[in-house]
Amino acid sequence: MKPKTLIIGSSGKTGSRILSKLKQAGYPVQLGSRKAEPSFDWENPENWEETLQGIDQVYISFQPDLAVPSSLKAIQSLVQVCQKNKVKRLVLLSGRGEPEAKVCEQVVQNSGLEWTILRSSWFLQNFSEGMFLEPILEGKVLFPKVAAKEPFVDLDDLSELAFASLVTDKHKNKLYELTGPELVSFKDVFNTIAEVTNQSIEFEELPLDDYLLTLKEFGLPEDVLWLIDYLFRTVLDGRNESVVSDLELALGRKPKDFQTYAKETAKSGIWKMPERVS
Ligand SMILES: NC(=O)c1ccc[n+]([C@@H]2O[C@H](COP(=O)([O-])OP(=O)(O)OC[C@H]3O[C@@H](n4cnc5c(N)ncnc54)[C@H](OP(=O)(O)O)[C@@H]3O)[C@@H](O)[C@H]2O)c1
Numbered sequence: 001m002k003p004k005t006l007i008i009g010s011s012g013k014t015g016s017r018i019l020s021k022l023k024q025a026g027y028p029v030q031l032g033s034r035k036a037e038p039s040f041d042w043e044n045p046e047n048w049e050e051t052l053q054g055i056d057q058v059y060i061s062f063q064p065d066l067a068v069p070s071s072l073k074a075i076q077s078l079v080q081v082c083q084k085n086k087v088k089r090l091v092l093l094s095g096r097g098e099p100e101a102k103v104c105e106q107v108v109q110n111s112g113l114e115w116t117i118l119r120s121s122w123f124l125q126n127f128s129e130g131m132f133l134e135p136i137l138e139g140k141v142l143f144p145k146v147a148a149k150e151p152f153v154d155l156d157d158l159s160e161l162a163f164a165s166l167v168t169d170k171h172k173n174k175l176y177e178l179t180g181p182e183l184v185s186f187k188d189v190f191n192t193i194a195e196v197t198n199q200s201i202e203f204e205e206l207p208l209d210d211y212l213l214t215l216k217e218f219g220l221p222e223d224v225l226w227l228i229d230y231l232f233r234t235v236l237d238g239r240n241e242s243v244v245s246d247l248e249l250a251l252g253r254k255p256k257d258f259q260t261y262a263k264e265t266a267k268s269g270i271w272k273m274p275e276r277v278s
Contacts (some may be wrong), residue, residue, distance in 0.1 A: 003088070004054060006168055008032035008040055009061035011131050014093060017159035018059055018166070027167065032175050042074050048081045057089035057166055058082060060108075066094055066101035067230055068223070075104040079111045089114040089172075091165045093158075093184060096121045096177060097240045105175065115163035117175040122242055124152045124261045125182070127189060128270045136193060137273050139201050144208040146187040150235040151179035151243045154256035161250050176246040183241055184258045192258070196266040199273055 005022055009015035022029050032040040032051065040051045042063055054059075060078065062071055075092075082090065089235040092108045094101045095120050100161040108115045126132050135141045158178060187203070194201040206214070211232075212225055220228075247255045265271060 002027045003056035003166075004028040006030040006032050006051060006055045006058045006273060008015060008059060009063065009093075010036065011024050012061060013025050013123060013125050013155055014061055014159055014162065015059065017155055021159060021163040022047045022166065025163075025167065032058075040086060041209070043078050045074075045081075048078065049085065052081055052085040052087065055082075055085065055087055057091070058087055059091045059093070059166065061093040062104070064224070065098075065227055065231075066104045067098045067234075068100075068227060070238040071100065071104050072107070075107050079107055079113075082113060083111065086196060087113060089116075089166070091116045091118065091162055093162070094119040095235070096179070104171045109173075109175070114172050116160060116162075116171045116173070118158060118165070118178055119175060120158060120178040121180065122150045122235075123155055123158070124256075124258065125155045127193065128265045128268075133270070135189060136190070136201060136271055139199065139273055140204075141190050141201055141209060142204050142206055143186055143190070143209040144206060144232055146190075146203075146205045147185055148238075149185045149241050150236070151181075151183050151240065152189075152261075153178050153180050154261055155245070156253045157251060161247065164250075168276050171250065174250075176250055177244050178247045179240075180255050181243065181248070181257050185242060189258070192262050193266075193271060196262045197271045197273075199271070 005027060007019050007029060008021050009017045011033050019029060021084055036040045038047055038050045090108050090111065092105060094105050094117055105117045108117065123130065127136065190201055206274050212229055215223055215228065
């Protein structure tokens with residue numbers, strides 16, 4: 001019988017892709033989000049037992065990020081409930097360059113269950129489905145650390161590997177550090193998006209503290225500001241400015257490069273700026 005997977009974050013950027021792959025291949029799935037029935041909420045461990053009834057394996061994307069101080073206790077508690085419910089396999093989405101995430105990875109690796117760790121670089125889809133889409137559509141990007149380079153990962157590649165980790169034994173008990181095939185600076189990202197969409201994107205670099213202050217004035221809550229500060233100050237301090245071959249070896253093909261993603265995404269129309277009345 002095909003194993004049943006709980007996808008935590010099933011309506012998110014990675015979870016939705018894994019969900020459609022599992023469904024297409026005829027695997028039973030259980031949605032994992034606050035809106036699912038039964039609901040799964042990282043803030044509310046009381047009903048995790050109910051959600052995990054009859055579940056054989058779990059794809060774990062934590063919210064908001066394994067770097068936050070509450071993540072360790074949450075992952076420990078989830079692993080305990082999984083052990084109690086005889087879950088067989090865990091696939092954990094983790095963040096590259098985050099020491100706090102490594103501690104959570106170890107909890108999964110030492111769980112006694114089968115595991116795969118996907119320790120990912122920043123997603124390309126942050127620019128088309130995540131926090132950087134809105135400024136792109138407004139045609140005005142304020143950004144700190146524009147010269148920082150990141151080996152962005154495409155989420156169709158990541159979810160292909162997550163799917164294979166759930167439905168085959170090929171990736172059992174393996175930790176993959178996921179990068180795309182090249183380093184790209186944020187400045188190049190925004191310039192390329194302007195080029196492939198034939199739209200102008202005004203671009204202003206500002207110091208990180210000023211950027212955080214601007215976001216605070218826009219009303220972003222303290223915990224979100226803390227995480228943005230952490231991601232820019234810690235993860236983008238140069239530690240991730242390298243490409244590794246794990247994803248290519250695991251997929252058996254080259255991961256998607258930035259130009260291909262940018263051209264495909266431009267064609268989809270996601271970056272088309274709304275008409276402005278002047
Ligand atoms: N963005 C990057 O570049 C990057 C890179 C490496 C690793 N990561 C990691 O990727 C993970 C996020 O994955 P993603 O981008 O696929 O997700 P996402 O697009 O941020 O989607 C969020 C998902 O989580 C659910 N959710 C939100 N709050 C929740 C809560 N309190 N309890 C349960 N579910 C909740 C949402 O559904 P509901 O709203 O219905 O609950 C939705 O399904 C994070 O752990 C992040 O650290 C991100």
